[in-house]
Amino acid sequence: MALLQITEPGQAVDPHQRKRAAGIDLGTTNSLIASVRNGQAATLPDADGQHLLPSVVRYLADNTVVVGAPALAAASEDPLNTIVSVKRLMGRGIKDIETLGERLPYEFIETQGMPRFSVVSGQVSPVEASAEILKTLVQRGEETLGGELDGVVITVPAYFDDAQRQATRDAAKLAGLNVYRLLNEPTAAAVAYGLDTGAEGVIAVYDLGGGTFDISLLRLNRGVFEVLATGGNSALGGDDFDRRIAEWLISEAGFSEQITHSQSRLLMTEARRIKEQLSTNDSVEIKINSDNFHYQGVLTRVQFDALVGGLVADSLKACRRVVRDAGLTNADIQSVVLVGGSTRVPLVRSQVRDFFETEPLSDIDPDKVVAVGAAIQANILAGNKPDAEMLLLDVLPLSLGLETVGGLVEKIIHRNTAIPISKAQEFTTYKDGQTAMLIHVVQGERERVVDCRSLARFELRGIPAMVAGAARIAVMFQVDADGLMSVSAMELSTGVEAQIVVKPSYGLSDVEITEMLKASFEFAAEDIRLRSLTEAQVDGRSVLDAVAAALAKDGAALLSAAEIGEIETAMADLQRVIDSESNTSILDATAKLGAASDHFAALRMNASVKQALSGHQIEEFEIGQKD
Amino acid sequence: MNVNLQDNFFSIFQLPVSYQVEPLVLDDRYRDLQRNVHPDKHVGASDQDKRLAMQWATVINEAYTTLKSPLKRAIYILKLKSCEIEHNPTLPGEFLMAQIELREELEDIGDDAGSLARLAVFKGKIASGLAALELDFAAQIDDQLAAAEQTTYKMQFMHKLYSEADRLEEKLLGY
Numbered sequence: 001m002a003l004l005q006i007t008e009p010g011q012a013v014d015p016h017q018r019k020r021a022a023g024i025d026l027g028t029t030n031s032l033i034a035s036v037r038n039g040q041a042a043t044l045p046d047a048d049g050q051h052l053l054p055s056v057v058r059y060l061a062d063n064t065v066v067v068g069a070p071a072l073a074a075a076s077e078d079p080l081n082t083i084v085s086v087k088r089l090m091g092r093g094i095k096d097i098e099t100l101g102e103r104l105p106y107e108f109i110e111t112q113g114m115p116r117f118s119v120v121s122g123q124v125s126p127v128e129a130s131a132e133i134l135k136t137l138v139q140r141g142e143e144t145l146g147g148e149l150d151g152v153v154i155t156v157p158a159y160f161d162d163a164q165r166q167a168t169r170d171a172a173k174l175a176g177l178n179v180y181r182l183l184n185e186p187t188a189a190a191v192a193y194g195l196d197t198g199a200e201g202v203i204a205v206y207d208l209g210g211g212t213f214d215i216s217l218l219r220l221n222r223g224v225f226e227v228l229a230t231g232g233n234s235a236l237g238g239d240d241f242d243r244r245i246a247e248w249l250i251s252e253a254g255f256s257e258q259i260t261h262s263q264s265r266l267l268m269t270e271a272r273r274i275k276e277q278l279s280t281n282d283s284v285e286i287k288i289n290s291d292n293f294h295y296q297g298v299l300t301r302v303q304f305d306a307l308v309g310g311l312v313a314d315s316l317k318a319c320r321r322v323v324r325d326a327g328l329t330n331a332d333i334q335s336v337v338l339v340g341g342s343t344r345v346p347l348v349r350s351q352v353r354d355f356f357e358t359e360p361l362s363d364i365d366p367d368k369v370v371a372v373g374a375a376i377q378a379n380i381l382a383g384n385k386p387d388a389e390m391l392l393l394d395v396l397p398l399s400l401g402l403e404t405v406g407g408l409v410e411k412i413i414h415r416n417t418a419i420p421i422s423k424a425q426e427f428t429t430y431k432d433g434q435t436a437m438l439i440h441v442v443q444g445e446r447e448r449v450v451d452c453r454s455l456a457r458f459e460l461r462g463i464p465a466m467v468a469g470a471a472r473i474a475v476m477f478q479v480d481a482d483g484l485m486s487v488s489a490m491e492l493s494t495g496v497e498a499q500i501v502v503k504p505s506y507g508l509s510d511v512e513i514t515e516m517l518k519a520s521f522e523f524a525a526e527d528i529r530l531r532s533l534t535e536a537q538v539d540g541r542s543v544l545d546a547v548a549a550a551l552a553k554d555g556a557a558l559l560s561a562a563e564i565g566e567i568e569t570a571m572a573d574l575q576r577v578i579d580s581e582s583n584t585s586i587l588d589a590t591a592k593l594g595a596a597s598d599h600f601a602a603l604r605m606n607a608s609v610k611q612a613l614s615g616h617q618i619e620e621f622e623i624g625q626k627d
Numbered sequence: 628m629n630v631n632l633q634d635n636f637f638s639i640f641q642l643p644v645s646y647q648v649e650p651l652v653l654d655d656r657y658r659d660l661q662r663n664v665h666p667d668k669h670v671g672a673s674d675q676d677k678r679l680a681m682q683w684a685t686v687i688n689e690a691y692t693t694l695k696s697p698l699k700r701a702i703y704i705l706k707l708k709s710c711e712i713e714h715n716p717t718l719p720g721e722f723l724m725a726q727i728e729l730r731e732e733l734e735d736i737g738d739d740a741g742s743l744a745r746l747a748v749f750k751g752k753i754a755s756g757l758a759a760l761e762l763d764f765a766a767q768i769d770d771q772l773a774a775a776e777q778t779t780y781k782m783q784f785m786h787k788l789y790s791e792a793d794r795l796e797e798k799l800l801g802y
Contacts, residue, residue, distance in 0.1 A: 151670075180670050181667065181670070221654075221658060222658070224658045224661070224662065226658070317801070317802075320800070321797075321800075321802050380667075381667060381670045382670075382671075383670070383671050389662075391658075391661060391662050391665055391667060391668070392667065393658075393661055393665070417688075417692070418688045418691070418692070419688070420666065420681055420684050420685045420688065421685055421688050421689065422685050422689075478685070480666070480681065481665070481666045481667065481681070481684070542673075543673055546672070546673055546676075594673070594674075594675055597675070598675060601673070601675045601676055601679060602632075602679060605664070605676070605679040605680070605683060606630050606631055606632075608663045608664065609630045609639070609660060609663060609664055609683060610630045611663065612659045612660045612662060612663040612664070613640070613641045613656055613659055613660065
């Protein structure tokens with residue numbers, strides 16, 4: 001335990017200083033921010049008492065940006081400048097958007113594979129639009145919590161691939177946020193329920209959001225939430241229910257002309273209203289009069305169920321698959337949690353109940369449960385609850401692989417592998433004298449490259465010319481705890497190395513992000529200099545505090561007097577320059593202290609691992625007794 | 628005795644090097660280890676500590692996956708005993724004949740109303756074959772290394788067959 005405290009220097013200095021941490025559910029339809037206050041996790045309302053922020057961004061001619069309810073209200077009158085459901089486009093290319101097969105009322109411009117909306121004030125990428133939603137939420141959080149946020153946890157669908165996760169991270173960067181972790185939405189929901197009920201065993205989280213469907217199975221054991229398997233469909237959601245109703249309206253009205261952008265938006269809004277009313281009523285009266293579109297009639301629950309039955313069946317198919325992936329049967333699942341506004345549809349509830357043969361839980365508002373879980377996790381990661389037992393162990397949602405000869409995929413890390421994970425795989429050349437190799441990283445389950453998502457391509461050059469099959473190229477994948485991947489490759493006989501962080505073909509480059517950041521903050525040169533000096537001082541002090549605390553605790557036990565002396569010298573050197581105006585000497589001395597304490601840090605971590613299993617004899621005995 | 632990143636997976640889990648592993652003990656120790664090393668437990672730490680946490684969490688995940696799977700565990704124990712698995716091993720003719728027959732049986736399962744039931748029977752047969760091989764390996768590993776190696780190759784064959792049966796099942800189920 002003591003070792004863990006060392007990692008929280010701020011807390012050692014002042015135990016009463018709580019970090020301002022928040023959980024953010026960046027949803028397709030609505031977004032929320034939540035925080036733990038007085039031990040209670042709850043979503044934060046805006047000035048009008050509204051918790052849900054519609055995920056809608058409107059761009060005006062004078063460069064102002066409107067987010068939320070007022071933007072949503074303008075969606076049908078100003079469809080081209082009002083971005084709705086932007087989450088569906090995160091990390092996607094134009095081709096992906098076309099295959100989503102929807103009537104998207106936007107005009108797109110394609111730049112380097114990445115779509116941008118053409119709006120009245122210029123071009124906007126989905127990442128920038130998402131950053132606007134984040135900024136609005138963060139402002140609400142800062143007003144409520146009384147100051148700048150120290151860090152946030154942002155939720156993503158478990159089924160999001162690397163490109164979609166990276167795009168979410170980029171949006172947070174643009175909004176100037178410190179992201180502790182990207183958290184999978186179903187895991188967040190399980191956290192919210194798990195801590196409430198103290199449940200143990202396997203739970204299923206059925207999450208039908210506006211644009212995505214996730215199903216995850218988690219095992220709860222003494223505060224550890226272990227994701228066993230996750231699956232779903234990143235192109236199935238409540239929007240599809242609305243679309244089915246809109247298509248029905250068009251067909252019932254006998255409308256054969258081209259649907260305008262504005263009509264499309266109007267029909268979708270009307271469809272959502274109908275869907276929501278059918279959750280409590282058996283039928284809904286409809287009356288639409290817009291330009292040349294006229295319809296008056298009734299949609300019954302029974303008709304609606306028939307319209308969307310196929311969609312619900314698709315979701316259950318994914319459930320069946322995930323239960324199988326986890327090596328379980330439906331009988332092994334103790335409880336089912338419902339997440340997402342679309343789980344209010346009665347057909348969804350009854351079908352889920354019939355499938356899992358248990359009454360699904362929905363005591364926590366399905367719209368808020370994800371944000372609440374994220375807030376609990378953010379509070380713990382901020383260090384506000386140092387004795388918290390909770391730990392979330394997540395998995396890779398989609399297999400990672402490489403393209404091999406003939407357009408086939410060789411899987412390197414299979415889906416549902418626990419993360420973080422790294423894996424090395426050896427490849428060889430297939431032509432005599434081949435000196436370069438193109439490495440194409442893909443994500444997905446299908447056998448052919450064209451059926452998977454292309455994440456990145458990079459080239460390993462300088463392979464010594466050898467006969468085909470003689471070169472030995474080791475490709476190393478590393479997936480971190482956020483599910484984000486980096487790849488490196490090396491030719492083993494020569495040591496030629498290539499390393500890249502996998503950047504999705506549709507993502508923003510670091511340069512682009514930096515430029516956008518500069519544009520948004522409009523820092524003066526002096527501000528930048530002061531800011532970086534302050535950062536260097538803060539970083540330097542926190543390293544000094546951490547090393548001092550570690551030395552006091554474990555120095556004598558783990559190090560020789562000479563080793564301690566060496567570290568103390570480096571500390572004194574940093575202490576001497578820490579209050580100076582010289583950015584470079586602070587950074588330099590901080591780096592030297594880091595190097596001097598490297599070995600010590602490794603020893604402490606090793607001791608921590610050993611300590612983890614001290615007292616395991618007792619546990620063995622208990623297990624023996626249970627059997 | 629201290630623990631290092633380079634230590635063998637059994638040492639990290641503080642278990643004796645043995646083919647017999649109690650799954651519940653393994654699961655329990657896995658959670659206890661991750662409770663200390665997982666990057667989420669080091670969010671506020673220095674970059675140095677974060678990197679170490681990530682390395683440890685990665686190694687512990689790999690160790691857990693290896694020790695949990697009977698086939699991976701067998702290959703790993705052989706490696707600890709300096710016995711590297713060959714890519715194209717020579718196996719007894721009768722075993723290979725039996726493999727060919729099993730493969731034909733899998734191909735004949737077809738795609739009709741009875742396919743899934745036939746496949747379930749087939750998978751059961753492979754699973755019990757694997758269980759028998761695991762018992763063989765446990766009996767051989769201490770003093771008959773060459774035999775244990777042969778058994779591991781047989782496990783690999785059966786395991787591959789089982790994966791193919793799995794894939795066929797997924798296809799029949801429409802995944």
